[in-house]
Amino acid sequence: MKTKLSIIALIVLFVAGPSYGQSPEEKGIEIAQKAIKADEGFESSEVDLRMVLRNRQGQESERFMTNMTYELTTDGDKSLIVFNSPRDVQGTATLTFTHKEGSDDQWLYLPSIKRVKRISSSNKSGPFMGSEFAYEDLSSDEVEKYTYKFLKEDNFNGENVLLVEQFPVDPKSGYQKRIAYYNPDKNYRFEKMEFFDRKGAMLKTLTYHDYETYLDKHQRAGRFYMVNHQTGKETELFFEGYKFKTGLEEDDFNQTTLQRIGR
Amino acid sequence: MGWIVLGLFPLMLKAQEDKETYQEFSLEVEGSNRYFFKDAMYPGQEQNYLSFRVQPEYLLEWADGVHSLKFVGFARLDQHDSRRTHLDIRELYWQTYNDDLDFSIGFKKVFWGKTESAHLVDIINQTDAVESFDGEAKLGEFMAHLSILNNLGTVELFVMPYFRKRVFPGRKGRLRPGDASDIVIDSRDFDFESDAGRWRPSFAARLSNYIGPLDFGLSYFNGTGREPIITDFTTFTSIYGVIHQFGLDMQLTTGPLLLKLESIYRANPFQDVFALVGGFEYTFGNVGGSGLDIGVLGEFLYDDRDELSLNGLQSDVFAGVRLGFNDVQDTQFLMGAIYDVNRTTELYFVEFSRRVGSNWKAVLESRFFQNVDPLEFTYFIRDDNFLQASVTRYF
Numbered sequence: 001m002k003t004k005l006s007i008i009a010l011i012v013l014f015v016a017g018p019s020y021g022q023s024p025e026e027k028g029i030e031i032a033q034k035a036i037k038a039d040e041g042f043e044s045s046e047v048d049l050r051m052v053l054r055n056r057q058g059q060e061s062e063r064f065m066t067n068m069t070y071e072l073t074t075d076g077d078k079s080l081i082v083f084n085s086p087r088d089v090q091g092t093a094t095l096t097f098t099h100k101e102g103s104d105d106q107w108l109y110l111p112s113i114k115r116v117k118r119i120s121s122s123n124k125s126g127p128f129m130g131s132e133f134a135y136e137d138l139s140s141d142e143v144e145k146y147t148y149k150f151l152k153e154d155n156f157n158g159e160n161v162l163l164v165e166q167f168p169v170d171p172k173s174g175y176q177k178r179i180a181y182y183n184p185d186k187n188y189r190f191e192k193m194e195f196f197d198r199k200g201a202m203l204k205t206l207t208y209h210d211y212e213t214y215l216d217k218h219q220r221a222g223r224f225y226m227v228n229h230q231t232g233k234e235t236e237l238f239f240e241g242y243k244f245k246t247g248l249e250e251d252d253f254n255q256t257t258l259q260r261i262g263r
Numbered sequence: 264m265g266w267i268v269l270g271l272f273p274l275m276l277k278a279q280e281d282k283e284t285y286q287e288f289s290l291e292v293e294g295s296n297r298y299f300f301k302d303a304m305y306p307g308q309e310q311n312y313l314s315f316r317v318q319p320e321y322l323l324e325w326a327d328g329v330h331s332l333k334f335v336g337f338a339r340l341d342q343h344d345s346r347r348t349h350l351d352i353r354e355l356y357w358q359t360y361n362d363d364l365d366f367s368i369g370f371k372k373v374f375w376g377k378t379e380s381a382h383l384v385d386i387i388n389q390t391d392a393v394e395s396f397d398g399e400a401k402l403g404e405f406m407a408h409l410s411i412l413n414n415l416g417t418v419e420l421f422v423m424p425y426f427r428k429r430v431f432p433g434r435k436g437r438l439r440p441g442d443a444s445d446i447v448i449d450s451r452d453f454d455f456e457s458d459a460g461r462w463r464p465s466f467a468a469r470l471s472n473y474i475g476p477l478d479f480g481l482s483y484f485n486g487t488g489r490e491p492i493i494t495d496f497t498t499f500t501s502i503y504g505v506i507h508q509f510g511l512d513m514q515l516t517t518g519p520l521l522l523k524l525e526s527i528y529r530a531n532p533f534q535d536v537f538a539l540v541g542g543f544e545y546t547f548g549n550v551g552g553s554g555l556d557i558g559v560l561g562e563f564l565y566d567d568r569d570e571l572s573l574n575g576l577q578s579d580v581f582a583g584v585r586l587g588f589n590d591v592q593d594t595q596f597l598m599g600a601i602y603d604v605n606r607t608t609e610l611y612f613v614e615f616s617r618r619v620g621s622n623w624k625a626v627l628e629s630r631f632f633q634n635v636d637p638l639e640f641t642y643f644i645r646d647d648n649f650l651q652a653s654v655t656r657y658f
Contacts, residue, residue, distance in 0.1 A: 054312040055591070085620045088624045089592075103518065113399065114372045114374040115376075118478045118521075120521060123549065126554060126556060127380075129593075130593065151473065174549065174552065254417070255471075260360065
């Protein structure tokens with residue numbers, strides 16, 4: 001039994017080991033590709049979000065929104081977000097066409113003046129709704145958006161994880177790099193993400209909690225927990241009522257729908 | 264129009280029985296105070312105006328949201344100005360949709376356009392000139408509105424059976440034209456060019472789409488023009504003319520730089536108008552990692568009307584700065600200036616807004632007029648510099 005195990009360990013070392021034939025860069029991108037591949041096929045999804053913002057003193061404020069996503073494999077996903085609270089921004093909605101390369105296309109609907117505005121998506125490092133999430137943290141994950149470098153295999157909360165450094169391709173990103181903790185035993189879902197600012201200093205840590213599996217393979221965290229180490233502020237994102245294959249089609253992601261759902 | 268509503272009603276009820284319904288009621292209440300720095304120019308005017316706004320909203324959805332009914336009521340109570348005290352149905356419409364069509368009928372608000380300092384192309388709704396000075400507030404317009412998605416883009420068709428006159432501030436209100444002999448501009452006295460009067464229907468169509476970084480809209484309007492044509496400036500005698508208006512609006516979005524253009528050609532037996540506004544908006548995002556966005560705006564406005572018009576923008580330059588703090592309270596700051604290229608007139612404005620808690624919002628707004636040329640419409644309100652503070656509570 002013992003020899004059998006060590007043979008397996010030896011095989012694993014040869015097949016998956018970073019030193020064997022594959023550079024850390026190659027292994028990094030391979031893991032990222034596997035993660036994207038593992039989540040393919042959800043077609044469309046809808047989820048309610050509750051965002052809790054907490055300042056250094058522990059004061060909280062909440063936001064509610066609904067997110068609809070249409071999966072595309074040839075290009076980035078399309079999404080619609082409607083804000084339900086705070087009340088003064090209720091009905092404000094965004095339509096985003098993410099792209100694997102280059103800037104995303106984004107429109108904003110302002111319900112009080114019934115105006116649809118195309119907005120610049122180049123400002124991806126800015127905070128989303130006053131939270132510790134930047135716009136780029138919430139954009140769809142595409143392999144092409146980063147270059148990769150495998151760091152090491154590790155243990156995180158009892159789970160086997162693969163640590164991969166991710167360097168943003170876009171010079172407008174707010175990060176020098178991120179370190180992603182992939183869980184190879186759970187369809188390459190993220191367990192943790194560390195963000196480093198442009199100077200290379202530790203900026204934020206995001207941990208993923210309360211995972212559930214949908215349609216037999218899609219791993220979705222029920223809670224994102226983001227801590228900003230430089231400001232002491234925190235943001236939690238709760239995902240409730242996931243629905244997949246909602247019947248939404250690509251054509252439904254247009255400006256008419258944006259106005260209708262925003263009101 | 265009535266028979267369409269009646270004809271659809273059984274259909275609506277039937278759908279309602281089939282699926283679950285969703286409804287939502289909400290209310291906005293605003294208290295505001297407007298203080299004018301200078302003494303009144305015309306008899307009856309005051310220096311300080313308190314006012315209140317109540318805006319109830321109701322939404323009903325049924326058949327999984329395929330059908331919906333929306334209502335937005337509006338009431339403004341002004342301490343002194345009896346014309347600014349007004350009621351309106353901002354929205355009251357039924358809407359339905361399928362894959363490629365959206366159809367609605369009732370009172371609605373529709374916005375067209377791209378630029379910030381002037382909204383030339385935007386013509387569907389009458390301006391609520393007593394509610395806000397800058398023309399951003401609109402009256403609800405009764406319409407049948409069909410929106411078709413096809414390979415050209417979004418094609419929209421509008422039929423508006425009824426015309427609503429623009430309401431101007433009353434005798435005791437400020438920001439109104441007048442003279443020493445106590446004359447007041449009053450829309451009720453204006454004539455219509457069409458014999459059908461306010462029942463002359465209006466028709467409009469718009470095609471909008473985007474190609475890569477370019478968003479564009481092409482529009483056509485035929486009906487009674489929303490802007491009255493002033494035929495005599497000594498008595499403010501005006502007429503609502505039947506117009507044809509062609510509009511073009513465009514925006515090019517290239518990274519942090521937005522380039523915007525709007526242009527109209529308006530044809531009428533009394534007055535032809537060509538007008539254009541174009542400019543840019545450049546945003547420095549997340550400055551120094553602080554979350555602060557600084558937007559710089561510049562626009563040029565041209566209007567070929569030499570004679571006085573309600574639109575005081577003949578050949579002007581707009582410059583503005585927008586600050587978005589992207590904080591928890593959504594603090595925003597906007598300041599701008601409009602300079603007349605050929606004359607001396609200068610307009611300045613500042614707007615500051617911030618959410619307080621989760622259900623309150625505070626807004627400060629100020630406007631200043633300087634060196635106003637006597638040949639501009641703004642000359643009538645040259646002493647109406649004001650500071651307004653308002654607080655809104657959302658229920």
